[in-house]
Amino acid sequence: MRSALATDSDLLNAIEDRGYRITSTRRVIAGAIEESPDGFTAEQICGRVPGVGRATVYRAIKLFHEVEVICKMALPDGAPRYAVDTGGRHHHHTICTGCGAVQDFRASTIERVLKAIEADVDGQITGHRMEIYVTCQTCLASAD
Amino acid sequence: MRSALATDSDLLNAIEDRGYRITSTRRVIAGAIEESPDGFTAEQICGRVPGVGRATVYRAIKLFHEVEVICKMALPDGAPRYAVDTGGRHHHHTICTGCGAVQDFRASTIERVLKAIEADVDGQITGHRMEIYVTCQTCLASAD
DNA sequence: GTTGCTGCAAATCCTTTGCAAGGTT
DNA sequence: AACCTTGCAAAGGATTTGCAGCAAC
Secondary structure (H helix, E strand, C coil), rough: HHHHCCCCCHHHHHHHHCCCCHHHHHHHHHHHHCCCCCEHHHHHHHHHHCCCCCHHHHHHHHHHHHHCCCCEEECCCEEEEEEEEECCCEEEEEEEEECCCEEECCCCHHHHHHHHHHHCCEEEEEEEEEEEEECHHHHHHHHC | CCCHHCCCCCHHHHHHHHCCCHHHHHHHHHHHHCCCCCCCCCHHHHHHHHCCCCCHHHHCCCCCHCCEEEEEEEEECCHHHHCCCCCCCCEEEECCEEEECCEEECCCHHHHHHHCCCCCHEEEEEEEEEEEECCCHHHHHHCC
């Protein structure tokens, strides 16, 4: 029965809904991800799931990203960082360059601007990427 | 005399102004970059400067980026792409996901929005990244 | 003549892939 | 039973680094 397999994990539910299997390994990885409210890197997850192969972690992250339950973003140097995509509606993120903490960020103004921009652009807009880099309160405080 | 050494290359002038040396190798690399109106990747430049070591090309690109005469951006998959930063004032780019062509893009609205956002953000904004992905006219046409 | 730059090759980092074994439906 | 997943190790690609020789100032 499917309901018996359902978990309280949005991540696992999402992949199950798309026909991927729920395995014990994926449960562990999903758990590690969901314990990362401030975002995470692949390497951080690897460190939190001893015994699970690095490749499996990367495959799982790619899977979660594919089914759109985690967002992928980039630090200023281009290094990838991920965050659980709670909610669902399109949004952007602020990333602390000190500690990497990610916060959601929804500004309807930006969406409106992007729509307006479409007219000025030579070609057809297919997507966009936007990240706001910050020094978070915690890092600001500890720098004093 | 400095004026005798000055070139018509903005790239070379920029590094010279910061105390870096102008060498024949850097002239060649700068030339290859300036022949790339649509942006370029490190690998593309390597291909256009036979005889110059890959490491030197990467070092030069990093240097030009450091003195802010080229911009670094990212394709949807995170792969880096560069473009000459003519002008100077802050701007963004559209990148064609088909051919990689980069175009400048200056929307004062965006800057205004970003400034407004500052109030809503938890922390201090230190920077941002924004790329608009498009299918350019050329690619649209050839897809027909 | 200093000091910085270059090329080569090796090293590194991050991520992906091949494959045989084991798990899930 | 059939097919998906996993772990390991190896491959892969992109960028960096050490170092000795060469070039610019």
